[in-house]
Amino acid sequence: xxxxxxxxxxxxxxxxxxxxxxxxxxxxxxxxxxxxxxxxxxxxxxxxxxxxxxxxxxxxxxxxxxxxxxxxxxxxxxxxxxxxxxxxxxxxxxxxxxxxxxxxxxxxxxxxxxxxxxxxxxxxxxxxxxxxxxxxxxxxxxxxxxxxxxxxxxxxxxxxxxxxxxxxxxxxxxxxxxxxxxxxxxxxxxxxxxxxxxxxxxxxxxxxxxxxxxxxxxxxxxxxxxxxxxxxxxxxxxxxxxxxxxxxxxxxxxxxxxxxxxxxxxxxxxxxxxxxxxxxxxxxxxxxxxxxxxxxxxxxxxx
Amino acid sequence: xxxxxxxxxxxxxxxxxxxxxxxxxxxxxxxxxxxxxxxxxxxxxxxxxxxxxxxxxxxxxxxxxxxxxxxxxxxxxxxxxxxxxxxxx
Numbered sequence: 001x002x003x004x005x006x007x008x009x010x011x012x013x014x015x016x017x018x019x020x021x022x023x024x025x026x027x028x029x030x031x032x033x034x035x036x037x038x039x040x041x042x043x044x045x046x047x048x049x050x051x052x053x054x055x056x057x058x059x060x061x062x063x064x065x066x067x068x069x070x071x072x073x074x075x076x077x078x079x080x081x082x083x084x085x086x087x088x089x090x091x092x093x094x095x096x097x098x099x100x101x102x103x104x105x106x107x108x109x110x111x112x113x114x115x116x117x118x119x120x121x122x123x124x125x126x127x128x129x130x131x132x133x134x135x136x137x138x139x140x141x142x143x144x145x146x147x148x149x150x151x152x153x154x155x156x157x158x159x160x161x162x163x164x165x166x167x168x169x170x171x172x173x174x175x176x177x178x179x180x181x182x183x184x185x186x187x188x189x190x191x192x193x194x195x196x197x198x199x200x201x202x203x204x205x206x207x208x209x210x211x212x213x214x215x216x217x218x219x220x221x222x223x224x225x226x227x228x229x230x231x232x233x234x235x236x237x238x239x240x241x242x243x244x245x246x247x248x249x250x251x252x253x254x255x256x257x258x259x260x261x262x263x264x265x266x267x268x269x270x271x272x273x274x275x276x277x278x279x280x281x282x283x284x285x286x287x288x289x290x291x292x293x294x295x296x297x298x299x300x301x302x303x
Numbered sequence: 304x305x306x307x308x309x310x311x312x313x314x315x316x317x318x319x320x321x322x323x324x325x326x327x328x329x330x331x332x333x334x335x336x337x338x339x340x341x342x343x344x345x346x347x348x349x350x351x352x353x354x355x356x357x358x359x360x361x362x363x364x365x366x367x368x369x370x371x372x373x374x375x376x377x378x379x380x381x382x383x384x385x386x387x388x389x390x391x392x
Contacts, residue, residue, distance in 0.1 A: 248321025252334045262330050266314055269325035269332060273316040 004047040012039040021052040025172040025220040030058035041097035045175040048214040060107040108159045109259040116162040119257040123152035125300045128227035133257040139234025142182040146289045149190030154216040168223035175209035226279045240291040250281030338377040
């Protein structure tokens, strides 16, 4: 059963009642809210995602609600609660859907310790994973969205999960988060993508979410072998340049993106080293998406 | 032989260009490159080195790698960082 099978009114009903359990790759999140816009936004970008029975186990308990302060009468806000605990300060109510997305990201970053979790995007071709770790504003999500629109399978836009025993990566397949200029860039690059309604004036500027292709959602549980670790950097006007990166430097850079490296300690150290031993590492500077896609297509083809 | 950094046993992973060190006590990770990395690699594969000083003497062999003149510098860098001591079973 998927979200679109349920239909918006049933989704709304579940959100208001015992919760909607949404399966995103290896995780299930129970979402509860009485804020009406959330159901419509979920229908826009999660329509192909499986929905579990209300009695199923949920890894994350996510609740969006309006805080009970006087402010609710003149400047309404929204709170995100994970396991009943507020994890962000209240934000304007019109940001309810982005807040849900950030909240689910928070759950993966803070509650998952049975795998190594990197703040990175990952896409797959022929069973091989291209991992894109990068700080905000590096163009990671824009590049990820363009790769997905060009036929790469989306593994994740946000959290790469590296198994602690097997040399495999997976991810919670979720909508790709686009910000500011990248929204128009992706609309122009790939006219066939479905974006959520744009949400303005957030802490990250204007944001919209891209619906993952149904083929990526269907293969959400399929692991891939790490083959390339690429640190992208968008630089206006720059020539496309993919440059090999020494293993030691690649290790030190990707460690900065590991959410649970301190929690996993020695295991994280060795598994990160295993990952870097296994994959080829590069830095990548780009300004033109078409050239970027050609570069990665050639890399995947072994050219 | 076990190499300790600030009195904590460490894990090591040699990479093609560097030696990565995980310091269990603080959870910090260090990347050593160049001669300090060679020195740590030498420490790890030299069970007979009884002290850092004797290691330096052994490495002072003109045919040794890394080059002798830099071994003292490398050692000094590690000492300044307060990171290297060696203990033997």
